[in-house]
Amino acid sequence: MPGARITGWGIAVPDKVVTNTDLSLRLDTSDEWITERTGIKERHIGGTTSELAIAAGRAALDRAGVSPGEIDVLVLATTTPDAIVPGTSATVQDGLGTAGGAMDLNAACSGFVYGMVAAHGLALAGASKILLIGSETLSRITDWDDRTLAILVGDGAGAVVLEATDGPGELLGWHLGADGSLRHLLHCEHGGHLWMNGKEIFRHAVRAVIESSLTALERAGLSPDDVDMFIPHQANARIITAAASRLGISEDRYVVTIDRYGNTSSASIPLALAHAIESDRLHRGDIVLLSGFGGGMTWASAVLRWGL
Numbered sequence: 001m002p003g004a005r006i007t008g009w010g011i012a013v014p015d016k017v018v019t020n021t022d023l024s025l026r027l028d029t030s031d032e033w034i035t036e037r038t039g040i041k042e043r044h045i046g047g048t049t050s051e052l053a054i055a056a057g058r059a060a061l062d063r064a065g066v067s068p069g070e071i072d073v074l075v076l077a078t079t080t081p082d083a084i085v086p087g088t089s090a091t092v093q094d095g096l097g098t099a100g101g102a103m104d105l106n107a108a109c110s111g112f113v114y115g116m117v118a119a120h121g122l123a124l125a126g127a128s129k130i131l132l133i134g135s136e137t138l139s140r141i142t143d144w145d146d147r148t149l150a151i152l153v154g155d156g157a158g159a160v161v162l163e164a165t166d167g168p169g170e171l172l173g174w175h176l177g178a179d180g181s182l183r184h185l186l187h188c189e190h191g192g193h194l195w196m197n198g199k200e201i202f203r204h205a206v207r208a209v210i211e212s213s214l215t216a217l218e219r220a221g222l223s224p225d226d227v228d229m230f231i232p233h234q235a236n237a238r239i240i241t242a243a244a245s246r247l248g249i250s251e252d253r254y255v256v257t258i259d260r261y262g263n264t265s266s267a268s269i270p271l272a273l274a275h276a277i278e279s280d281r282l283h284r285g286d287i288v289l290l291s292g293f294g295g296g297m298t299w300a301s302a303v304l305r306w307g308l
């Protein structure tokens with residue numbers, strides 16, 4: 001069966017950096033509290049979801065050596081679209097000049113991994129080149145007087161180009177899940193601000209990452225011991241370390257970038273993936289586990305055999 005493999009990646013973050021100390025000047029919080037409870041030190045803020053997506057998408061296309069006109073489908077994972085209608089993917093399609101279809105995918109912070117699984121399905125259905133982007137501007141739906149959320153969020157985008165392969169592709173196993181009865185735990189109404197029950201999300205998140213990761217690994221015929229690099233959604237460093245330690249994945253085998261980016265929702269996994277590539281922590285043949293969770297609640301894991 002034909003599959004797909006990643007052939008290029010790119011990221012984009014706004015220039016403006018906001019440190020914990022900056023936030024502590026206007027909110028009842030401190031660098032010490034934020035660092036200890038979340039692992040975040042700073043985040044990038046600014047821009048629009050489409051601007052960041054276009055910049056990350058262009059970088060990924062350049063790295064893959066693929067021209068926009070060769071793209072069959074553009075998938076934009078975002079929970080912070082520029083507008084309700086049209087889909088932000090339309091703006092991104094126009095900005096990049098991609099051929100083929102363009103669609104938004106909203107599975108909150110799980111969006112990029114949902115998109116990764118969907119992209120492999122599109123390749124199986126005959127698409128030869130897919131541009132998958134996770135892009136967010138959570139800062140635009142954040143109440144900057146609400147210290148619970150203001151300290152967590154960041155803006156950014158990450159993208160990958162996937163190209164169909166003749167033989168089996170990179171995706172070895174996957175698992176997608178949703179429980180809409182928990183949608184009240186994290187939501188934003190039209191024109192409103194993000195609201196979150198942090199404690200409850202935290203509790204569900206650790207369990208979701210562990211169970212979803214184990215299911216995806218089992219479907220791939222693998223165990224956590226086989227994982228060379230675990231790239232989880234970056235929502236809280238304590239969630240990452242709790243899940244990794246319960247999976248038995250040691251510190252040298254997982255990626256943490258929340259210190260520099262904060263929680264960038266569906267952009268967090270491609271930002272962390274790019275960081276792992278750029279810091280030479282990923283090698284051809286490595287088993288890579290991606291796992292995300294977020295509003296909905298949704299969760300998603302994908303096991304890849306790294307091919308770059």
Ligand code: UT7
Pocket residue numbers: 028029030033034037038109147148151186196197198199201202205234235236239263265293294295
């Ligand atoms: O992307 C997916 C969705 N989001 C998540 O996965 C987020 C999951 N949840 C979390 O990351 C954590 O629950 C938070 C970081 C949001 C909060 O951390 P926590 O350890 O659960 O703190 P808490 O809400 O239990 O609050 C502990 C204390 C409270 O004071 P008291 O009652 O002990 O006196 C809070 O009022 O910390 C206080 N507090 C703060 N203090 C300084 C809450 N927020 C802050 C703050 N700065 N920003």
